[in-house]
Structure formats: C-alpha cells, structure tokens
Amino acid sequence: MEISVDLDVYKALTARLEHEGQTYSDVIRELLGLDFITEESPPESAMAAPLERLAGVTDTWSKPAESGFYSRGLFLPDGTKLRARYKGELFEAKIVDGHWLDKNGDEHGSPSAAASAITGNNVNGLRFWEACRPSDSGWRRLEFIRNRQVHNGGA
Numbered sequence: 001m002e003i004s005v006d007l008d009v010y011k012a013l014t015a016r017l018e019h020e021g022q023t024y025s026d027v028i029r030e031l032l033g034l035d036f037i038t039e040e041s042p043p044e045s046a047m048a049a050p051l052e053r054l055a056g057v058t059d060t061w062s063k064p065a066e067s068g069f070y071s072r073g074l075f076l077p078d079g080t081k082l083r084a085r086y087k088g089e090l091f092e093a094k095i096v097d098g099h100w101l102d103k104n105g106d107e108h109g110s111p112s113a114a115a116s117a118i119t120g121n122n123v124n125g126l127r128f129w130e131a132c133r134p135s136d137s138g139w140r141r142l143e144f145i146r147n148r149q150v151h152n153g154g155a
Contacts, residue, residue: 018127026141067098071110074126074146076100079134086118086128093129111142 005013016027068077076082082093082100093102093114100108108114111125119128126143133145 018124069095069098069100071100072126072146073150074111074142075149076131076145077133077135081132082114082129083132083139084115084118084129091118 013024013027016030017024068075068080076095078095078097080095082095084091091102093100093108095101100111100114102108102114102117106117108117111129112123113125115123115125115128124143126146127141129142130139131142131145132139
C-alpha cells in the first residue's frame with residue numbers, strides 16, 4: 001500500500017521520529033492515540049534457549065507470577081516479553097522474578113538502560129520497547145502501557 005503526502009507533512013513526520021527503529025506508521029499511531037499492536041509473538045523457543053543457563057528461568061516464562069518489574073510508574077508482571085528493533089535487528093528481553101533480563105541473561109534496571117545498552121546512546125526506553133504481558137493478545141509500546149496504568153490507577 002502506498003500513501004501520498006505532501007512535502008510539509010513528510011518533513012513534520014520525519015521531525016517526530018525519535019530513534020532509528022521508529023517508523024512513520026509509529027509516528028502516525030502515536031498522533032492518533034492508537035495502540036502499537038503489531039505482529040504475532042515469536043515462538044517461546046526463540047527466547048528460551050539463550051536463557052536456559054539461568055537457574056529456574058524457563059519454568060517461569062509461561063506462568064504469570066505475583067511479582068514483576070517496576071520502573072518510572074510502569075509495572076510489568078513476570079512473564080512479560082519485550083522486544084525492540086534497532087538498525088534492522090530484533091532485540092528481545094523478558095521479565096523474570098521481577099528482573100528485566102535480555103536474551104543473554106544480562107539484567108537492566110530500566111527500559112532506558114536496556115535501550116541504551118543496545119544503541120550506545122541515551123534513549124527513551126518507554127518509546128523504544130514494546131511489551132506483550134501474559135494477559136495481552138498483542139504487542140504495545142511501553143509508553144502506552146505506562147500511560148494507561150497511570151490514568152487507570154495501575155490497571
């Protein structure tokens with residue numbers, strides 16, 4: 001599908017791009033207040049293998065737990081899958097026992113810290129990452145999850 005826009009619209013959309021992985025569709029979705037529901041989840045086996053070296057991790061991946069990860073008003077329950085694209089590469093992480101772990105098993109203290117570890121620059125992690133919580137049917141950008149939790153009292 002091709003959509004034509006004039007040069008001023010193109011420039012305005014381009015000016016709103018905040019990182020290399022962000023698309024024009026992402027900018028338009030943000031402007032329209034739409035969720036960032038994209039493709040289906042990758043198979044569990046795609047994430048499980050690199051993390052098998054962490055004791056007990058694979059047992060917690062499919063069952064939601066009482067605990068989770070807290071950062072800047074954002075709560076992600078255990079079992080939440082995370083992903084981001086940067087320079088054409090897919091990066092994945094998971095919330096396990098209240099910790100943000102990337103697929104190498106490295107722990108990150110915030111979405112921005114995890115994004116900065118990938119890009120080497122300061123990055124707004126809430127805009128960089130998408131999450132699929134155990135109760136979700138699709139992927140959503142962290143900033144929208146956080147905004148809903150703040151406005152809905154943690155829902």
